[in-house]
Structures are given as structure tokens and as C-alpha cells.
Amino acid sequence: xxxxxxxxxxxxxxxIVPTLGPVHPDALTADLFEDTLRAATTGxxxxxxKDRRWGGEKDERVLREEVVHExxxxxxxxxxxxxxGTVKIFAFGHGGDVVDEAxxxxxxxxxxxxxxxxxxxxPLGPETAHPRGTRIQLKDFTAxxxxxxxGPVRPVTDWPTSVxxxxxxxxxxxxxxxxxxxxxxxxxxxxxxxxxxxxxxxxVGAIGPMxxxxxxISRRQLMPQYFAVLPEARGRGLGRVLWRAAxxxxxxxxxxxxxxxxxxxxxxxxxxxxEGLISLGFTHTTSA
Numbered sequence: 001x002x003x004x005x006x007x008x009x010x011x012x013x014x015x016i017v018p019t020l021g022p023v024h025p026d027a028l029t030a031d032l033f034e035d036t037l038r039a040a041t042t043g044x045x046x047x048x049x050k051d052r053r054w055g056g057e058k059d060e061r062v063l064r065e066e067v068v069h070e071x072x073x074x075x076x077x078x079x080x081x082x083x084x085g086t087v088k089i090f091a092f093g094h095g096g097d098v099v100d101e102a103x104x105x106x107x108x109x110x111x112x113x114x115x116x117x118x119x120x121x122x123p124l125g126p127e128t129a130h131p132r133g134t135r136i137q138l139k140d141f142t143a144x145x146x147x148x149x150x151g152p153v154r155p156v157t158d159w160p161t162s163v164x165x166x167x168x169x170x171x172x173x174x175x176x177x178x179x180x181x182x183x184x185x186x187x188x189x190x191x192x193x194x195x196x197x198x199x200x201x202x203x204v205g206a207i208g209p210m211x212x213x214x215x216x217i218s219r220r221q222l223m224p225q226y227f228a229v230l231p232e233a234r235g236r237g238l239g240r241v242l243w244r245a246a247x248x249x250x251x252x253x254x255x256x257x258x259x260x261x262x263x264x265x266x267x268x269x270x271x272x273x274x275e276g277l278i279s280l281g282f283t284h285t286t287s288a
Contacts, residue, residue, distance in 0.1 A: 012123070123281060151238070
């Protein structure tokens with residue numbers, strides 16, 4: 001094995017694995033990191049990769065020959081060719097100089113691979129004061145029931161045709177939140193159900209796709225969803241109704257948990273915090 005758990009475990013302040021993203025704390029092992037190295041040589045999706053559901057080929061891979069693994073720090077570079085390309089360095093370590101070292105490595109590798117982006121991803125523990133970036137949150141479906149709030153929410157396919165036809169303009173308006181991409185997947189029949197909220201016969205919010213898959217330790221996970229409400233429809237509680245409907249769906253379909261990533265102090269972050277989700281840590285991404 002390349003990764004030593006006695007070196008790696010002390011610097012894993014948040015349960016995030018390069019190319020895979022957040023994982024359940026119980027599934028966080030050196031084997032997961034080893035799997036990313038093996039996938040780097042094949043270009044295949046790992047069986048439990050959340051992006052596998054979209055098909056195609058894995059876009060991001062670990063630059064295995066450039067990994068730095070030492071007793072007090074581990075730097076894992078990844079490369080994506082999407083757009084103009086990006087190198088990211090996942091900087092695991094407690095010393096302040098680990099970020100500077102990661103930034104230097106990111107800039108060097110971006111030049112070597114002729115890509116435009118060079119970034120440092122810094123995992124931070126849940127005890128971090130005044131965090132910035134993205135919060136990793138856990139919804140535990142085994143902790144209690146997830147009631148389905150009454151409200152104007154149902155699968156898109158269950159709405160009348162005239163209402164379903166308003167999903168396309170809604171998705172276009174919320175393209176920055178991923179809804180346009182989701183709409184293309186829906187049209188191609190490549191994803192699970194999408195829940196939508198409608199007001200006055202017009203879709204104004206959606207969450208999906210709904211999908212439950214096994215993780216690295218065979219525990220059933222509700223996959224991450226795209227989630228958006230039109231700006232003019234906010235402030236009416238529709239986001240909470242949509243989110244609870246999704247959690248009810250996940251629990252009803254046998255999911256044990258869901259992991260969410262929310263922008264610190266953003267609307268989704270405040271919603272999840274008010275719903276009692278467990279904060280597992282943070283990731284802070286900076287340009288090198």
C-alpha cells in the first residue's frame with residue numbers, strides 16, 4: 001500500500017477524499033485513497049463514485065506520481081481537463097506551511113499539464129472558528145422519522161402536462177445551480193425522479209434526482225441532489241418543503257444517510273443547520 005494509515009489518519013480533519021468528495025466517517029480508510037490511485041491508471045469510475053450515475057468517463061483523476069505522503073502532511077494532486085483544465089491539491093496537514101507548499105505544487109503542475117486553473121483544497125475540522133467555503137453535513141436517516149410536509153410538491157412526471165412544461169424555463173433560469181444539466185439528464189432518461197414545487201401552475205422549485213446507492217462499505221446512501229428555488233418564490237418555506245420531501249423519499253427508499261455540501265452561511269446551509277444536520281467539517285478552496 002502507498003498510504004500509511006498511521007500517517008494519514010491524524011491529518012484527516014474532514015471526511016473528504018480526492019476525486020470522490022465527502023464520504024461517511026465510517027467509510028474513511030486508507031483503502032479509499034488507494035482506490036483513487038488505482039482509478040487514476042484506468043480512467044474508470046469506482047463502483048461507489050457518486051458521479052458514476054451520469055455515465056461517460058471519470059473526468060478528474062489523481063496525479064499519482066506527484067502525491068506527497070509524509071508523517072505530518074499529505075498532498076494529493078488531481079487533474080481535470082474540463083473547460084480549460086484545473087489542477088487541485090488536496091492539502092492534508094496541520095502546519096500552516098502545508099497550504100503554501102500545496103500552492104507551489106499546484107502552480108508547478110498546472111504549468112506542466114498546460115491547464116489554466118491551479119487550486120488548493122484545504123479540509124478543516126468541524127470545530128473550526130469562523131469557517132469559510134463549504135460545510136460537509138450528514139443527515140442520518142436512522143436517527144428518527146422524516147415526515148413529509150404537506151405542500152405543493154410531487155415528482156415532475158406527476159404534475160399535469162401544462163405544469164410539466166414549465167420545468168424547462170425554470171431549469172434554464174436556474175442553470176447556475178445545475179438545473180439545466182439536470183434537465184438534459186431527465187430528457188435523456190438518465191436519472192431518477194425529480195421532485196418539483198409548483199405555485200399557480202408553474203414550477204418554481206425542484207430537488208433531484210432521487211437515487212439511493214451503496215457506498216464503499218455497502219451502506220445505502222441517498223445521492224446528492226441539485227436543489228433550487230426561483231428568487232421570486234423564496235421566503236415562502238418552499239425550500240424547506242422540498243428538502244423534507246426529498247429526505248422523506250430517501251428514508252422511504254431505504255437510505256441510511258445523506259451527505260450534503262453547502263456554502264457556509266448560504267440559504268441551504270442555514271436550512272440544513274436548522275434541520276439539525278451534523279456538521280462533519282469544511283473545505284476551503286483557494287487559487288494558487
